[in-house]
Amino acid sequence: MAAPLVIDVSGLNKHFGHRHVVKNLALQVREGEIFGFLGPNGSGKTTSIRMLCGLLTPDSGQGACLGLDVLKDSARIKSQVGYMTQRFSLWDDLSIEENLDFIARMFSVAHRRQAVARTLEELGLAARRRQLAGTLSGGWKQRLALASCLLHRPKLLLLDEPTAGVDPQARRDFWEEIHRLSAAGITVLVSTHYMDEAERCHRLAWLSAGQLLACGTAEEIIDGLCLNTWEISARQDDGIARHALPDFADKLRQLPSVDMVASFGATLHVSGRNAEVLKTGLEAVLAGSALQMRPVPPSLEDAFIRLMQGSPLHAPQGGGD
Amino acid sequence: MxxxxxxxxxxxxxxxxxxxxxxxxxxxxxxxxxxxxxxxxxxxxxxINTDPRHMPTAVVMADPGPFARAYLAAMQNSSYFDLVGSVDAREADALLDEGRVRFVITFPAGFHRDLARGKSPPLLVEADATDPMAMSGALSVLAHLGTSVFAPDLPGLARARPPPIDLRVHRRYNPEGLTxxxxxxxxxxxxxxxxxxxxxxxxxxxxxxxxxxxxxxxxxxxxxxxxxxxxxxxxxxxxxxxxxxxxxxxxxxxxxxxxxxxxxxxxxxxxxxxxxxxxxxxxxxxxxxxxxxxxxxxxxxxxxxxxxxxxxxxxxxxxxxxxxxxxxxxxxxxxxxxxxxxxxxxxxxxxxxxxxxxxxxxxxxxxxxxxxxxxx
Known part of the structure; x- marks a missing residue:
């Protein structure tokens, strides 16, 4: 029994002047899901999120967010959505408490004082309540921004690159919080550049130049690209062979059967779609060298590097049209 | 909506x-x-001083009689006017144009005689009104002087109607005269x-x-x-x-x-x-x-x-x-x-x-x- 759809939009388009920044976006996100939104800079992630919460009006398209029409009911959507902007957008010249209090008033939160006090406690900000938001470090700003999104107990969280510029410990804490929220039934749509974060999502969408190229779980996306990946490494821990790897990578890129070569520490990941041709090609190049090859399951990163290199020859699987 | x-x-x-x-x-x-x-x-x-004093003033004297001299002395004493000298009408215009004087006082011919006869001779005051606020204090003093200066010499005329002199003020450059x-x-x-x-x-x-x-x-x-x-x-x-x-x-x-x-x-x-x-x-x-x-x-x-x-x-x-x-x-x-x-x-x-x-x-x-x- 699938959970109800919280976001269900199709054919969303947005132009900025002559630039077509979001092209026919179709997206379905289920209740309680953590949905990852990935794609290079300028691929239309922020614009898509803003259209979902009513900050931008789509030029065309239709759909519902929390059961409300994204085109007509943006005001009612706003009151049930927690939107965390990419850039810290609370007031630098207000204290933590004043910021929370303001947001609580804006959302007409019931029992405002208690709600603010509780949020301060929960996020460990109580001791810093009187500190001006502008003087906080990146990690604390992020916690504050998240706290302000949660004050009105939204059903849907839209997080736009929430962990950009935040240290690993804070990122980890942040994701723990996201999973707690998701377990409590809150739907989370989060955009990110980090692969480890992508792997923490239930489902993912890959956006490139305004187009949804892939959508599904990590496995579905990897499978959909039909990649065969070989890991190439030195036979022994041979410094000479290891130093030869970058040159070798360039040589491999010349092979017609190779779609992608990426360095992973002391190894290379080489991927291609035709398993047989790739294998014979690699064996020919490797013959007589101090390098060895072994097949590995393609990682999400392999898949995304492949996606980033251009539109796939295969039709995207699972969604997108 | x-x-x-x-x-x-x-x-x-x-x-x-x-x-x-x-x-x-x-x-x-x-x-x-x-x-x-x-x-x-x-x-x-x-x-923007509303009551400036010591404003340069030129005199066109067509009738240098004792009344005129008394009047000028009183003007000087009022501290509003600094007399820069006697000139003819053309020079006076030039001085005013150049902004070298703020006022030109013209005593017409027959001033002394008419005053003595109680005929209320005209006294022409040309004022540079580009800064109207600057003149108002000085002008009110001028009007007052007309009565007070001549009263001791013309006891009969002091209370006379019309007043002893007919003060004619020309506000040059800014006829409006802001208050x-x-x-x-x-x-x-x-x-x-x-x-x-x-x-x-x-x-x-x-x-x-x-x-x-x-x-x-x-x-x-x-x-x-x-x-x-x-x-x-x-x-x-x-x-x-x-x-x-x-x-x-x-x-x-x-x-x-x-x-x-x-x-x-x-x-x-x-x-x-x-x-x-x-x-x-x-x-x-x-x-x-x-x-x-x-x-x-x-x-x-x-x-x-x-x-x-x-x-x-x-x-x-x-x-x-x-x-x-x-x-x-x-x-x-x-x-x-x-x-x-x-x-x-x-x-x-x-x-x-x-x-x-x-x-x-x-x-x-x-x-x-x-x-x-x-x-x-």
Whole structure:
């Protein structure tokens, strides 16, 4: 029994002047899901999120967010959505408490004082309540921004690159919080550049130049690209062979059967779609060298590097049209 | 459209509190708001001295008799006039043109004889009225001198009607002659226009530039709540400024308040609202703070130049008067002068009140219309 759809939009388009920044976006996100939104800079992630919460009006398209029409009911959507902007957008010249209090008033939160006090406690900000938001470090700003999104107990969280510029410990804490929220039934749509974060999502969408190229779980996306990946490494821990790897990578890129070569520490990941041709090609190049090859399951990163290199020859699987 | 006019008092209060807190933190701006009126008033008030003395004066003497000499001596003693010498009419014109003298006094032929016979001879005074405020004190002294100087010599004529001399004043260059008290009501209007339009003009663009507008837009706050919440602090600031200016003009410059003070405050409130609405509209239109400043100046300059603050309104050509009539400052100046100096009431002032009301309504409508509820 699938959970109800919280976001269900199709054919969303947005132009900025002559630039077509979001092209026919179709997206379905289920209740309680953590949905990852990935794609290079300028691929239309922020614009898509803003259209979902009513900050931008789509030029065309239709759909519902929390059961409300994204085109007509943006005001009612706003009151049930927690939107965390990419850039810290609370007031630098207000204290933590004043910021929370303001947001609580804006959302007409019931029992405002208690709600603010509780949020301060929960996020460990109580001791810093009187500190001006502008003087906080990146990690604390992020916690504050998240706290302000949660004050009105939204059903849907839209997080736009929430962990950009935040240290690993804070990122980890942040994701723990996201999973707690998701377990409590809150739907989370989060955009990110980090692969480890992508792997923490239930489902993912890959956006490139305004187009949804892939959508599904990590496995579905990897499978959909039909990649065969070989890991190439030195036979022994041979410094000479290891130093030869970058040159070798360039040589491999010349092979017609190779779609992608990426360095992973002391190894290379080489991927291609035709398993047989790739294998014979690699064996020919490797013959007589101090390098060895072994097949590995393609990682999400392999898949995304492949996606980033251009539109796939295969039709995207699972969604997108 | 129904939601457009939804109004939640609690949300509005939230915005109001936020604006006050931000204002409180922005010490420099706050200091400016209080400092500007005081400094400007003192600067203008004293720099534009309403009663200057020792003004260079040339004399065209067609009849050098003892009466004329007595009169000149009395002028000198009044300390308003410094006689620079006797010249002929043509030279006197040149001196006045070049600004080397402020007054030319012409004693006509037969002055002594006519005066002795009680025929009230004319005494021609040509005054450089480019700065009308500068002459008024001196001119009133001249009129008074006519009676006092000749009284001891002509006991019979001292109480005579008509007065012993016929003082004919030609206000050169500025026949209008603005009144002495023009400057303070003017400054009040100018300061309110400048600070309030500028401050509110920046109110929304500041949010936009800092990125906080996105956060504000993501909340369910409606345009009306935001606009009115942002305006209230500045209304209070405006009233504070007016009180400062009125106190200074009363206690430092001795300007009377002849009309009703509550009425004056109601009118000030209306004028403040008109300016704030315009500021908010500018704020919604401008993409950044620089644009907003430019728009403010674009509005501010005609307000100063065409409202009658700087140049006499009636002396302007029709098209300029039409522009001036569309500006709130024009009407506010007339209202404030009416209340302060003439003691005018509501009925008399109505022709200048409705344009202010109209301006406020149009500006509010424009502000709500241009308020962008999205980031498009």
């Amino acid at each position: 129904g939601r457009f006019f939804t109004f939640s008092v609690s949300r509005w209060l939230g915005i109001l509190i936020k604006e006050f807190l931000q204002l409180k933190r922005d010490r420099l701006t706050f200091a400016m708001i209080v400092g500007i009126p005081v400094v400007q008033l003192l600067l203008f008030g004293f720099a 002495t008290y023009n400057i303070v009501p003017g400054i009040m209007g100018v300061i309110l226009t400048m600070t309030l339009v500028l401050m509110t003009g920046l109110a929304m663009t500041r949010e936009r530039e800092r990125g906080t507008f996105e956060c504000l837009l993501a909340t369910p706050a409606t345009p009306l709540e935001v606009l009115i919440g942002k305006i209230i602090p500045y209304i209070i600031i405006g009233l504070l400024q007016v009180t400062l200016i009125l106190a200074a003009s009363r206690w430092i410059f001795g300007i009377p308040v002849r009309g009703s003070l509550p009425l004056l405050y109601v009118m000030v409130l209306l004028f403040i609202c008109a300016n704030l609405m315009l500021g908010i509209t500018i704020s919604s239109l401008a993409r950044n703070q620089l644009q907003s400043m430019q728009m403010t100046i674009f509005f501010f300059l005609p307000s100063i130049l065409l409202s009658g603050f700087m140049f006499p309104f009636q002396a302007m050509p029709g098209w300029a008067q039409a522009i001036g009539n569309a500006l709130p400052l024009t009407h506010f100046l007339l209202i404030v002068r009416g209340i302060l100096l003439k003691g005018s009431g509501l009925g008399l002032l109505w022709p200048h009140i409705w344009p202010l009301l109209l301006f406020t309504a149009v500006a509010l409508a424009a502000g709500l219309k241009t308020y962008r509820q999205t980031l498009d």
